[in-house]
Amino acid sequence: PSILILNGPNLNMLGTREPQIYGSETLADVEALCRAEGARLDLEIDFRQSNHEGELVTWIQQARGTRSAILLNAGAYTHTSVAILDALTAVELPVIEVHLSNIFRREPFRHHSYVSMAARGVICGLGSHGYVLALQAADRLIRATAK
Numbered sequence: 001p002s003i004l005i006l007n008g009p010n011l012n013m014l015g016t017r018e019p020q021i022y023g024s025e026t027l028a029d030v031e032a033l034c035r036a037e038g039a040r041l042d043l044e045i046d047f048r049q050s051n052h053e054g055e056l057v058t059w060i061q062q063a064r065g066t067r068s069a070i071l072l073n074a075g076a077y078t079h080t081s082v083a084i085l086d087a088l089t090a091v092e093l094p095v096i097e098v099h100l101s102n103i104f105r106r107e108p109f110r111h112h113s114y115v116s117m118a119a120r121g122v123i124c125g126l127g128s129h130g131y132v133l134a135l136q137a138a139d140r141l142i143r144a145t146a147k
């Protein structure tokens with residue numbers, strides 16, 4: 001099975017961006033963690049980042065029929081993008097929403113997520129380990145439907 005892991009705007013700045021909130025790991029470190037867990041679970045990992053809403057929408061559309069699940073940290077688009085929600089709904093794949101920070105401990109505008117309406121589950125506040133947990137969850141969901 002192949003998993004699309006999508007990262008939205010500003011996540012390319014991880015490591016230097018507000019380290020007190022997001023930690024000192026870079027996005028390359030997060031990718032390496034995902035690749036290691038993917039290898040352990042025998043999942044193919046397609047790990048991407050974009051600062052452009054439309055590019056994220058296109059990548060989500062392309063996952064239809066080609067990927068088994070989507071892990072998505074949509075960054076700030078989480079709180080604004082009906083277009084990403086619509087794309088996630090259209091592809092009919094299990095979606096797991098991930099956030100490094102605990103969005104519920106932060107500003108009220110981060111408490112609402114459009115992505116959540118299309119997600120099977122949400123993991124937030126556990127830093128990069130959340131991606132590892134999300135991969136384990138995706139693996140379980142995929143294997144359960146395969147049976």
Ligand code: DQA
Nearest residue numbers: 010073075076099100101110
């Ligand atoms: C984030 C939380 C969002 O509110 C924020 O805009 C981000 C990162 C996180 O991973 O904690 O860019 O998705």
